[in-house]
Amino acid sequence: MTPDLIAFFVLALIAIAAALGMLLGRNVVYSALFLVLNFGTVAVFYILLDAPFIALTQVSVYAGAIMVLFLFVIMLLGTETLPVSKALPWQRPLAFVLALILAGEAGYLLFFRKVTSGTIPQPVQTFGSPQAVGQALFNQYLLPFEVTSVLLLIAMVGAIVLTIKEKGGQGK
Amino acid sequence: MIPINYYIALSAILFTIGALGVLVRRNPLIIFMSIELMLNAANLAIVAFTRVYQILEGQIFVFFVMTVAAAEVAVGLALIVAIFRTKHSINIDEMNNLKG
Amino acid sequence: MDLALWIEFIIKGFILIFAVLTGFAYLTLYERRALARIQTRIGPNRAGPQGFFQPVADAVKLIFKEELTPAKADKVLFVLAPIMTVVPAMILAAVIPLGTQFTLPFLNRPVTLYVSDINVGVLYLTAIASIAVYGIVLAGWSSNNKYAMLGGLRSSAQMISYELSLGLCFVIAILLGNSMSLLDIVEAQKSVWFVVIQPVGALIFMVTTLAEVNRAPFDMPEAEQELAAGYHSEYSGMKFALFFMAEYEKMIVISMIAATLFFGGFREFWFLQGTVFSVDHFWWLGPIYLLLKVVVLLFLMIWVRATWPRIRYDRLMAFGWKVLLPLSLALVFITALGILLANQFGAIYIWTIPVLSILAGLIAVLLVNMSLRRKVAHA
Numbered sequence: 271m272t273p274d275l276i277a278f279f280v281l282a283l284i285a286i287a288a289a290l291g292m293l294l295g296r297n298v299v300y301s302a303l304f305l306v307l308n309f310g311t312v313a314v315f316y317i318l319l320d321a322p323f324i325a326l327t328q329v330s331v332y333a334g335a336i337m338v339l340f341l342f343v344i345m346l347l348g349t350e351t352l353p354v355s356k357a358l359p360w361q362r363p364l365a366f367v368l369a370l371i372l373a374g375e376a377g378y379l380l381f382f383r384k385v386t387s388g389t390i391p392q393p394v395q396t397f398g399s400p401q402a403v404g405q406a407l408f409n410q411y412l413l414p415f416e417v418t419s420v421l422l423l424i425a426m427v428g429a430i431v432l433t434i435k436e437k438g439g440q441g442k
Numbered sequence: 443m444i445p446i447n448y449y450i451a452l453s454a455i456l457f458t459i460g461a462l463g464v465l466v467r468r469n470p471l472i473i474f475m476s477i478e479l480m481l482n483a484a485n486l487a488i489v490a491f492t493r494v495y496q497i498l499e500g501q502i503f504v505f506f507v508m509t510v511a512a513a514e515v516a517v518g519l520a521l522i523v524a525i526f527r528t529k530h531s532i533n534i535d536e537m538n539n540l541k542g
Numbered sequence: 543m544d545l546a547l548w549i550e551f552i553i554k555g556f557i558l559i560f561a562v563l564t565g566f567a568y569l570t571l572y573e574r575r576a577l578a579r580i581q582t583r584i585g586p587n588r589a590g591p592q593g594f595f596q597p598v599a600d601a602v603k604l605i606f607k608e609e610l611t612p613a614k615a616d617k618v619l620f621v622l623a624p625i626m627t628v629v630p631a632m633i634l635a636a637v638i639p640l641g642t643q644f645t646l647p648f649l650n651r652p653v654t655l656y657v658s659d660i661n662v663g664v665l666y667l668t669a670i671a672s673i674a675v676y677g678i679v680l681a682g683w684s685s686n687n688k689y690a691m692l693g694g695l696r697s698s699a700q701m702i703s704y705e706l707s708l709g710l711c712f713v714i715a716i717l718l719g720n721s722m723s724l725l726d727i728v729e730a731q732k733s734v735w736f737v738v739i740q741p742v743g744a745l746i747f748m749v750t751t752l753a754e755v756n757r758a759p760f761d762m763p764e765a766e767q768e769l770a771a772g773y774h775s776e777y778s779g780m781k782f783a784l785f786f787m788a789e790y791e792k793m794i795v796i797s798m799i800a801a802t803l804f805f806g807g808f809r810e811f812w813f814l815q816g817t818v819f820s821v822d823h824f825w826w827l828g829p830i831y832l833l834l835k836v837v838v839l840l841f842l843m844i845w846v847r848a849t850w851p852r853i854r855y856d857r858l859m860a861f862g863w864k865v866l867l868p869l870s871l872a873l874v875f876i877t878a879l880g881i882l883l884a885n886q887f888g889a890i891y892i893w894t895i896p897v898l899s900i901l902a903g904l905i906a907v908l909l910v911n912m913s914l915r916r917k918v919a920h921a
Contacts, residue, residue, distance in 0.1 A: 334672025425513035
């Protein structure tokens with residue numbers, strides 16, 4: 271039981287508890303905050319997996335921008351006071367059964383088929399460093415990089431077009 | 443070094459919780475958050491395998507997945523806001539105008 | 543990860559938190575005295591010699607104040623919000639190098655004067671700056687008060703907008719230092735400080751960080767006279783003290799970051815290198831130099847607060863998006879161009895960077911002037 275393993279189990283427990291908290295939270299803001307905790311824990315996992323650049327990008331982008339956007343929309347919509355509608359009666363048990371089947375498939379693949387065998391080699395010091403990621407991004411993957419920037423531009427324009435209010439009228 | 447199976451198991455559990463969230467909850471914001479959780483679980487699996495096989499392209503792929511997820515969240519939340527403005531309700535059962 | 547490393551981390555963490563807290567306490571005194579002198583009065587000088595115990599008196603007062611919680615406020619989030627504001631302010635300081643290393647005399651163990659020097663130090667700063675928005679949004683929302691919520695949303699929108707220019711200023715420092723690690727950036731400033739190579743970048747950095755900490759002249763969302771003190775209007779007692787603490791600690795940490803990125807960090811002036819005043823000679827000069835630089839930068843912040851009026855909120859947002867963001871993009875481009883020219887043709891071409899960036903700054907000022915004149919002519 272090395273300290274690494276103990277740390278992993280504690281963090282994994284926190285991640286799963288945060289995900290369950292998001293699922294079962296009665297209040298939408300609490301769900302969003304639990305998801306932020308989950309993203310933070312996953313960022314720590316990325317650091318343990320020798321991906322420091324991806325870990326801090328996760329904190330910046332997911333926990334720092336996407337969830338703030340969620341919180342803004344939740345707070346501005348003010349939907350907690352709306353009544354909750356009735357669900358179909360067979361929906362919840364069926365969902366649980368399907369989730370159990372999914373978990374069962376994953377467990378089968380993990381325990382009865384070898385995912386990896388042998389020892390995991392120690393990577394070079396600069397494996398997940400920004401230099402390595404930057405070299406790959408700007409030399410081999412330049413086209414996807416530029417396409418992603420155009421995609422982000424399209425998303426920004428789309429978000430504005432969807433929510434713009436014409437002067438003296440409803441939204442377009 | 444922690445065996446990579448543990449990371450994959452964690453990723454599978456998080457993915458299942460996310461899938462459950464999409465199926466069970468009725469608030470579209472929570473459904474959206476569960477989709478983000480699923481994307482995150484997949485990212486964790488990719489980074490775990492990248493560590494095992496020493497291929498840096500996995501981390502590049504995760505970077506792009508994060509960016510595309512950010513774009514998707516922006517447009518999706520704009521959609522939810524636009525729907526809320528016209529219908530004054532965000533109950534997922536009532537968003538069935540394209541049916542039939 | 544042996545036990546000695548754990549103990550070293552814990553001790554360093556405690557020392558850092560203690561230093562930041564003491565710095566916050568005496569920054570309040572420093573600010574009140576400095577503001578007072580600029581306004582030709584004296585400032586607090588009763589609670590001890592020259593007001594030395596004034597922060598202690600303030601702390602005692604705030605501890606004994608009655609803490610009111612609004613009736614329908616969300617209790618959990620109401621208590622969580624100040625904590626989520628203070629913690630990022632403190633942990634920002636973890637990657638800032640306070641000096642080189644020294645060896646403990648008895649145990650013969652080299653001890654580095656920073657908590658950790660990760661190779662993505664500057665990205666860590668950006669990430670924690672993004673996390674700092676949460677406390678303010680939650681404070682505004684959980685108070686169950688329309689004005690507090692509006693103040694919280696305004697304040698967080700301001701912070702998110704200026705984070706973009708802040709990230710680009712970080713990129714300028716990364717380009718000049720050729721690394722994301724803060725220790726490497728300080729070592730790269732051995733021969734000349736980055737503020738000399740990119741003065742407009744340093745200026746934009748200072749302006750942007752003032753907006754990030756919601757500090758004058760950008761403190762419209764939270765000033766006492768506006769919107770009934772904004773997002774912390776419902777807070778009293780120790781929770782208010784935590785918000786106060788967060789703002790001042792952010793000021794201190796941001797001055798440390800500015801000193802590290804642009805003003806040479808813990809290193810001495812470049813012409814003192816090799817003399818007896820150098821950090822390589824006495825390791826304990828490192829923190830002292832950093833402290834001096836931080837004190838000067840804090841005085842600049844206090845001076846700005848005492849001198850300039852507040853910027854109105856819509857002008858503030860227009861300034862951030864329409865002026866600072868294009869200007870910092872242009873500065874990144876100029877810096878990269880200068881470094882490329884220096885690598886290709888010789889080191890003298892690095893001096894195209896200050897020339898071109900001052901030109902870009904003047905063009906920006908000219909354009910803003912022209913657009914303001916057009917507005918006045920139309921109105």
